[in-house]
Amino acid sequence: MILADITQDLYLNFIKEDRYLWLLDGLKTTLLITFFAAILGIILGFIVAIIRSTHDKSGHFKILNAVCRVYLTVIRGTPTMIQLLIMNFVIFGSVSLDKVIVGSLAFGINSGAYVAEIVRSGIMSIDPGQTEAGRSLGLNFTQTMKLIIMPQAFKNVLPALVNEFIVLLKETSIIGYIGMMDLTKGAMLIQSRTYNAFLPLIAAALIYLALVMFLTFLMNKIERRLRTNERK
Amino acid sequence: MSVNKDKVLIEVQGLQKAFGSNQVLDGITTDICQGEVVVVVGPSGSGKSTFLRSLNLLEVPTGGKILFEGTDITDPKVDINRHRQKIGMVFQRFNLFPHKTVKENIMLAPVTLKLMTKEEASAKADELLERVGLPDKADTYPEMLSGGQMQRIAIARALAMNPDVMLFDEPTSALDPEMVGEVLELMKELAQSGMTMVVVTHEMGFAREVGTRVLFIDDGKIQEENTPEEFFGNPKNPRLKDFLSKVL
Numbered sequence: 364m365i366l367a368d369i370t371q372d373l374y375l376n377f378i379k380e381d382r383y384l385w386l387l388d389g390l391k392t393t394l395l396i397t398f399f400a401a402i403l404g405i406i407l408g409f410i411v412a413i414i415r416s417t418h419d420k421s422g423h424f425k426i427l428n429a430v431c432r433v434y435l436t437v438i439r440g441t442p443t444m445i446q447l448l449i450m451n452f453v454i455f456g457s458v459s460l461d462k463v464i465v466g467s468l469a470f471g472i473n474s475g476a477y478v479a480e481i482v483r484s485g486i487m488s489i490d491p492g493q494t495e496a497g498r499s500l501g502l503n504f505t506q507t508m509k510l511i512i513m514p515q516a517f518k519n520v521l522p523a524l525v526n527e528f529i530v531l532l533k534e535t536s537i538i539g540y541i542g543m544m545d546l547t548k549g550a551m552l553i554q555s556r557t558y559n560a561f562l563p564l565i566a567a568a569l570i571y572l573a574l575v576m577f578l579t580f581l582m583n584k585i586e587r588r589l590r591t592n593e594r595k
Numbered sequence: 596m597s598v599n600k601d602k603v604l605i606e607v608q609g610l611q612k613a614f615g616s617n618q619v620l621d622g623i624t625t626d627i628c629q630g631e632v633v634v635v636v637g638p639s640g641s642g643k644s645t646f647l648r649s650l651n652l653l654e655v656p657t658g659g660k661i662l663f664e665g666t667d668i669t670d671p672k673v674d675i676n677r678h679r680q681k682i683g684m685v686f687q688r689f690n691l692f693p694h695k696t697v698k699e700n701i702m703l704a705p706v707t708l709k710l711m712t713k714e715e716a717s718a719k720a721d722e723l724l725e726r727v728g729l730p731d732k733a734d735t736y737p738e739m740l741s742g743g744q745m746q747r748i749a750i751a752r753a754l755a756m757n758p759d760v761m762l763f764d765e766p767t768s769a770l771d772p773e774m775v776g777e778v779l780e781l782m783k784e785l786a787q788s789g790m791t792m793v794v795v796t797h798e799m800g801f802a803r804e805v806g807t808r809v810l811f812i813d814d815g816k817i818q819e820e821n822t823p824e825e826f827f828g829n830p831k832n833p834r835l836k837d838f839l840s841k842v843l
Contacts, residue, residue, distance in 0.1 A: 495653055496690035500704035500756060501680030510707060514694050591736075 376562040382553050386563070389549025390570060396466045396545070397532045403471025404531065408478025411435070413508065415479065416486040420494075431479070438476035444537050446473055451541040462543045466535070474531050481523045485516030518589045525582040529575050536571075546570060598807055602629040604664060604760050604791055605650060611658030612645055612815075619645045621815035622659070627760070627793060632786045634806035634823075635795045638838060642815040647764050647795045651675075651682040664759070680708065683753030683761040687768050689745040691737040697724070697748050698733040701755045716755070723751040727781055743774030747781055754785075761785065763794040799842055803827055811835045 377383040411431045418428035438446065450469035451462075489512050497507035517524075539548035550567035554560050605627040612620040619642045627633055637643045648654040650661060652668060652675050660667050668678050692700050701723060702716040711719060724730045727747040737745055746766055753761060763782065767775045779801050786792055786805050796802065802809050802823060809826040811819045811834075819832040827843075830836050 490688075490690070492686060492688055492690035493692065496684075496686065496692070497704075498676075499651055499653060499679055499682070499684035500753070501676050501678075501708055502704060503676050506707055510703065511692055518694070 372559060372562055375557045376553055376559055377566070380556075382556070385544070385549040385552050386546060386566060386570070387549075389544050389546040389567075392463070392538070392543055393532070393535050393545040393547075394574075395463055396470060396535045396538060396543075397528070399463070399467035400470035400474055400531055400535070401528050403467060404474030404478045404527075407472065407475030408482055411475065411479035412482035412486060416483050417504075419487070420491070435476050435479060438473055443470070443473050443534055444540065447537060447541060462541060465541065466538050466543060470531060470535060473534075474527060477527050477530075478524065481520050481527060482516065484523075485520035486512060488519050489515050518586075521582060521586055521589070525578060529578055532574060532578070533571060598631050599629040603627070603662075604629055605793075606662035607650075607659070608662070609659035610646070610649060610656055610661065612642070612649060612654055613657045619815050620649065620656070623812070623815070623817055624659075625810065625817060625820065627791065629759075629791055630789055630807075632792045632794065632805055632807045633810060634802035634808070635793065635810045635812060636797070636799070636802060636838075636842075637810075637812040641813045643795045643810075643812045644764055646812060647762050647793060650762055650793065651679050651684055653684075680704075680710070680756050681759045683756060683758035685746070685749050685753055685761065685763045685766050687765040689737075689742070689749045689769070691745055691749055691752070693737055696734050696736055697729070697740070700737065700748060701752045704752070705755050710756070719755055720751070723754055726754075727751045728777075741774060742770045743777045746770065746774075746778045750778075750781060750785070760791040760793065763792065763796065765795055765797070767796065767798060797842065799827070811838065813838070 377386075411434065414424050414427045414431050418424045447466070447469040450472075451465050455465050493511050493515070494507055497511045498504075502510070535545060536547040538545050539551070544552065546567050550563040553563035557563070603626045607623055607625050607627075610620050610623040611618070621642075623646055625633075635643045635647065645654055649656050650663075652661075656669055659669070661669050663678050663682065666673060666678065668675055691697075692703065695703060698717070698720045701720040702713070705711040705716045705719065706713055720733070721730065724733055727750060729744055729747060729751075732740065732744065732748070737748065740748065750761075750766075766782070767778050770778065775798070779798060782792070782794070782801070783805050794801070794806075804823075806823045808820060809823050810817050811826070811832065813834050819826070819830065819835045826835075827839065830839055
């Protein structure tokens, strides 16, 4: 009897009308937004981090540094949800733009602020002697940053960075508020049809969990490879 | 290994450096000629390290001039990176790149700056590792080395650029006592090969034996400079006498 009930529930929630596709389509949107937002976040974050740490060390980039600080304060001081709504209804309120772009922009700009502070802490954690050694050999600022500071800083902040992308992945679940169907919204849609909350929501949760576990697994692999130069 | 008095490599004119209201260097003037081994001594906080670090502009002077091979490198319009390629520097704390192997440490700058091909730099690195007595360490990471070995690699890394002058900032101060000798020995060989050197150190034995000239810096000024024999045998400045009585 119970087995029959469960089979019936599974059929209703996932098979009928191909409802599992709502989850899969939603997952595609979630991954797409997370991917583009992460790329944008990394680019913004590294630029801001380099400007800020260079300013802290040498006093250059006064104006750019002030701009960066405003960016960090505003983004970190307001809820992601509000930023998303403003991006959709205020900034792009009167233009029709692909929502994937709107979402990626909102989440990317948001993530960039957190990435910036993570990367900056990584840069600041590197002994100033490393920069001096690079510069004394005749390398310019960019070469020193790229070949000497960044590889070491990146290794130090990798766990924090991956953590930020895990947060980002999960935070995209609010994108339903601007009318996009992501994984979460897909699950809610099934729920609204079947009046069953348990199965679709648990299914969505399991998919998020699997994604996060995969990210963690990847990070551990990269970390192990980066640690080849340390005492075993 | 003879000093060529006609060929001035570095001309320091009235060098000043202030950190805020703290005047660390207060008008230093001296010439460093080709083949000289100038040893700089002085009490801690006297400005001797700042003086050395000014020579390749790791510290930007607040006054005076530094002419390196005839060019005023304190001029902001000068491409300092090009001149730094010719000024090797060895640090107290080695500052090897921990994410690179020993050989990569040595090859990094010449290859990045396109002064050598990878093959040339690799051959040069092998030759230098042989010279500093660590040919078997090419593929190890710096963390696996002892302090003395790290400093010898750091010297090799600076030499890979074929510098015209080498600056040493207390190269043995961070070393365990039993490792000081191997580094000083290498520096002595380097001096005998004719390398122009400026060495900030507390090793008075090295100053006496290897130096061609010794500078005593205190209060941001050169208080006395002389040949090692005169400097240690017949010091004139009262502060130098006081200093020597404490360290010898």
